[in-house]
Amino acid sequence: MTGAFRERAESRPDRTPLATVSRAALMQNAVSSQARTYSSRLLRSDAWGHGTDVVVDVLSEAGLTPADPADAAAPDPVDPVALFGLPGAPAASTPALRFSGAVLATKNLRAGEGVSYGYLYRAAADTRIALVTGGYGQGVVRSLGGSVAVTIGGHRRPIVGRVAMDVCVVEIADAAIQRGDEAVFFGDPARDEPSLGEWCAATGLSGGELVTAAGLHAARRVIA
Structure with a gap:
């Protein structure tokens, strides 16, 4: 970071x-x-x-x-x-838990500059990045960096670099994204939200393990 x-x-x-x-x-x-x-x-x-x-x-x-x-x-x-509508459920099942963070800040990143611990990710060209709430302390598994994307403003944006304890970094390029915008980690694919199945494929963990970690460590809200 x-x-x-x-x-x-x-x-x-x-x-x-x-x-x-x-x-x-x-x-x-x-x-x-x-x-x-x-x-x-x-x-x-x-x-x-x-x-x-x-x-x-x-x-x-x-x-x-x-x-x-x-x-x-x-x-x-x-x-x-x-x-709970987890990966492998019947087609009639709907995911019951949606996991999201929020943009804390945005920053320009020049070609060759790195982000997060160890600078595992370095920009291939000038771009922009966003710091998003949610890290391995809240169920965003470390191995997801460079493997999955979040949805911000209806568009997929890749998580880049190492996932930190409370935050992760997302490449946003020239998108009109600002502080406070919602970043959806996973939800209902029928609503064009990232699927929990993508996290299963990237981590080797089950949907049950991933959704439990998120539900236990994030702030929880129940909606009708």
Whole structure:
């Protein structure tokens, strides 16, 4: 991270990215499962980062009741992959968690200049970069640098260089991007948002591992 970026990032009181959980998506997925009960395994790690209270409330509203704990060896009546809309879910499932950050600052980068720790990325030509909230401390896995893109203003922008603890760097070129703009890490591909599946391919981790890390370490907001 460059000195100018570090100073601007530290002056911001809240650099935590946002995990937005959709009750509507959870409800749709629960109803589509056609299950009548759910296992307590569905609620591990704060319901896979989605929030135990909201998941239990949605399941109850959908008419599902807790399965008999004595039947612990039985398969889950509700598949968490389907309920949370993770990669590999049925086509009818919708991702229930959207993970996003925000632009902290933008900066010109000259050809040959590097960014982030170790300067693993150096600009091939003059360009611009943005510092975005969200690093490995909030579930943006280090290996994602140089491997995936975020969406800012409806356009894909690549993450470049090493992912830091609380922030990452995104190349924005000549796009009209400014401080405060939303950067979507992953969400619903049907809405032209990056897919969690891209993160699975880049990291070798499962969708469950990635969404749980984001949901547990980002600020969480539940929407209707």
